[in-house]
Amino acid sequence: MTTQMFGAPIKRREDPRLVTGNGRYLDDLGQGALEAAFVRSPHAHARIVDIDVADAVDVDGVIAIYTHEDLPGKVGEPLPLLIPHPTLTHPRTGYALAKDEVNHVGEPVVMVIARDRYLAEDACQRIRVTYDTLPVVVGVDTARAAEALVHEDAPGNIAAHMVQEVGDVEAAMAGAPHTLSLDLAVERSACMPMEGKGVLARWDAEDGRLRIHSSTQTTTGVRAAVAAKLDLPLDRVDCIAPDVGGGFGVKIMHPWPEEVLVPWAARLLGHEVKWTEDRREHFISSAHERAQLQEVQVGFDDDGRLLALDVKFWHDNGAYTPYGIIVPIITSTQLLGPYKPGTYRCEFWSLYTNTVLVTPYRGAGRPQGCYAMERTMDAIAAYLGIDRAEVRSRNFIQPEEMPYDHGLLFQDGRPLKYDSGDFPASLAKLKDLVGWDDFADYRARAEAEGRRVGIGIGCYVEGTGVGPYEGGHVQVESSGRVNVATGLTTQGQGHQTVFAQIVAQELGVRIEDVHVTTGDTRKMGYAVGTFASRAAVMSGNAIALAARSVRAKALRIAGEALEVSPADLEIVDGVVRVAGSPSTSIDLSTVAVLSNPLRYAFDDAARAATQFAGTFDPDKPPVAADDEPGLEGKDFYSPTQATFANGMHAAIVETDPVTAEITILRYCVIHDCGKMINPMIVEGQVHGGVAQGVGGALYERMVYDDSGQLLNASFMDFLMPYASEVPHIETDHLETPSPLNSLGLKGAGEAGCIPVTAVIASAIEDAEGFPITSMPISPVELWELRLRHADGVATSPTPRKEPAR
């Protein structure tokens, strides 16, 4: 009996281990290791004058204290610029330990190694660093004004300035019957995985090998970066991701200073060294994202069709740019969503501030782009008095126009060309799910009760599954066990389950026999990483290809052994048999033995294989010239472009007329990520994304003061949603398979969070009747807006000229 594995919501194979307390996260490892702690800059911008460690050496159990001067060669050079770009004209990266100056609160200055973390922190507290403070730049406005510079050699605090244009926007705008302008703002938030970063390193002097465990999203990336910094051959460095307690993007950035310093110290001291960050460290020394100021100018006709879209935005990239300008590039391209803009121009400036780095956080710039576009759509609808869903649908790219080339380059440097999607169908499903057309009645009933409600909508398109490639390795052992490896990593997406589902399906084995390893460079040394909603598409397809090659080989060998044509064979539950005549069969485990012609009967499987020992052709070599021993296959998936998922959300919110408290009454999601390997897991990803979106819309912001101090660097003051803040999420889905890969997959990891800020803003605006332009929004801010609008102070989006009549 074959169970259909692909597409089945089977329970996760990693769960029994994790719910019984048998997870192995970074800090669970290396119990005998020395531990590191850091002295981090308390100033946002300062020159380092002196570092006095005299009192720290008294601390019992301190092994070593390092500053930048101790870092030799490449270790002391700036950290790498991972993703250069021609428009990133003034890139800057930091040093592993600050050299001469610090550019954000939290930048590491001194590393202490001690017998345990308590003692290391004791020593850190006794180290006195003397600084000369310098002028501080915080916030996009201050950066833009550039009265002070973060980096002397980055004039205007501009790291990058990029313009993309399709069509003649100026002409189209001039000729448009109507135009509107919007000024929008999004504030900083951050990934905040429940487990912070951590590194454990071990230098084996006998083998000359460095083994690094890191709570990372890219073990191949960390391995390569550390090998380069420490001048070690790549094949002498292993990097393994243990169980990782969430990433959401912050762990794709690499190498973190600690990822370089801890291995370096481990080798120098000849002892395992471990570092796990505490929560405050994570706030002030990992990465944030989201902050942008945006100006949109849009030209449209009487029906609300876009004619010209001119977007400018200023992106806060923090003190350094190690991840390049991926986030604003994604904003500028994904902003377009499911619409045809007519003509489009997007100009952005990526600006330095004396704050923590900005690297991708789930959505990676898409939420900001979606926000700009969707607020614009709402403004057009309000201006023309047309239903907001209707305006959107008039601008949709239609299914028959797929594939649709926007004429821009996506974050992977390849064409922004949507492969498939049925936006009208998605919208119809959403309207049905939320009851869009019935809302007017609902609102009337609510108003009769003295309640204030509103409905919001947001649509997005998400480029997923970016390359360059991922690999899959599938191997059948003589016991029947199937080992599967892929190089990218896992942070809760259930890879041990979904990849096993693919292999079980493709190979015809029981899923219980399939064991998946991710994120271990020893098992698969070629990989990119887990980000950009790419794992299912990239590794899923690579693993499928590998499994298929194993299947083909198994059928060939089985065919020879059974003396039938491979075309007549099927594999069911790990048994290769003649379709329709199942008694003629051979176990896959036996095939594995036969594939490796040693013919030693070292176990039962090998003994069983000996009955087939006579069925070979004496004129052929045991291992053919173009073949290899073993029942295994390795393959890579490398697409020409990303594949584009899409979704639409709607929310009904209630605002309290007196207190301005905001409650989400209903939240509805339509998502289309093509075919789904495990719908339960996809839905879980959507739920998590929506929760982060709710956090970003209503609760989460990084509060910096003018001197660059992060005022809310703890969970007490940085408000992430508990269960009480996340509404019940209603989902439905569409499947427009991707034509770009044989499994029809599109990515789904980031989907849930992309439109939420736009949707909530839309709903609050609908409830209140005035524009919401700055998010997140708190009850206090809503209340103040109400006062301003009551006074007639604040204005609606500005029409540039009189509507044509």
Add this chain to the structure above:
Amino acid sequence: MKISGNATLVAPPEKVWDAFHDPGVLSRCLPGCESLTPIGEHEYTMTVTAGVAAIKGTYDGQVALRNQQHPASFTLSAKGAGAPGTVDADVLVRLAPTEGGGTELTYDADAAVGGVIGGVGQRMLAGVTKKMAGQFFNAVDDDIAGVRKPEPAVAGAPRAGAATSTAPGAVVAGVQVDQSFMRGAAFGALVALAGVVVGAAVRGRR
């Protein structure tokens, strides 16, 4: 690595000079000193229990006082290698009289430090060194004033009161990392820079 520092002693320069050139004073005041054996004019071999913070070991070293400019300055040279590290150092010591009849001692050291203790970080090494130098000079000053520490035991045996803990700790580069090293080890800076030679007496616990 260059380390400089200074100390103010109560005793006048001539007495300080004499103290440094008296092997009895050195063996009493150099903390962790287990034996001091003259092998020539102002040249000694020495066994000390030494280390930097938690990295402890026993070292055999050779120390010589050269370039004597009585009573104003001399150079102390030290060379050695051992399990926890290697040192090759020259320290210029200057003694100047103060108004109150005491001595302003300044030292400028030029040292190459390698091995495990060389891997603990420059500022740590410098910090420990200066701290221990201060302790040594204070001990010399006290000794001159008649406050005496007990003579070291027979060469080779652990000195009474020296830090000898058997508390388990990490093993760093094959060297036992001992938490109690610093306790009771008023260790002269000169010895930290000096006296490490590969010796059979290294008590490396692997």
Add this chain to the structure above:
Amino acid sequence: MSETRTELLHDVTLRVNGVPRTASVPARRLLSDFLRHDVGLTGTHVGCEHGVCGACTVLVDGAPMRACLMFAVSARGHEITTVEGLGDAPDARPCATGEPMNPVQQAFTECHGLQCGYCTPGFLTTITAYLQENPHPTEGEAREAISGNLCRCTGYQNIVKSVLRAAEIRDERAGNHDDEGAGA
């Protein structure tokens, strides 16, 4: 002149998952670190060290407490239950792959109540204690019961479902306490 001082150590003995455990630790040793590093039970996780996220929640004499806000010395003489001990409960049963699971653990695996698993131990202990007091919560009550624990992965939807399913399993197992299966 400052001298190195070794911290004064205190002998701490407490029962963890029914087993007496002893270690010598400084007074400032957090219970979370004691459990993880001195006792070697790494199932309890540390997410914030300031008592907000709840990942470190253990049961102290049956009541959920933040282990990061307690000192090991103050837990002396008390009965601690960590996630590793939940499978010892009388209503624990082996799951399909053999691990003994209490109803809450079983429910989480059935309802996809975890993704990365880092916050999960804190939820499991919290909900186990909650259902002792409130064996039949409504969905709203279930949601409120878990609103002191942070999860960044799941959006809580399936955790709420897990609470309700756990209540069901508790009832099922209470009704069948004579059946086969390795009752703890």
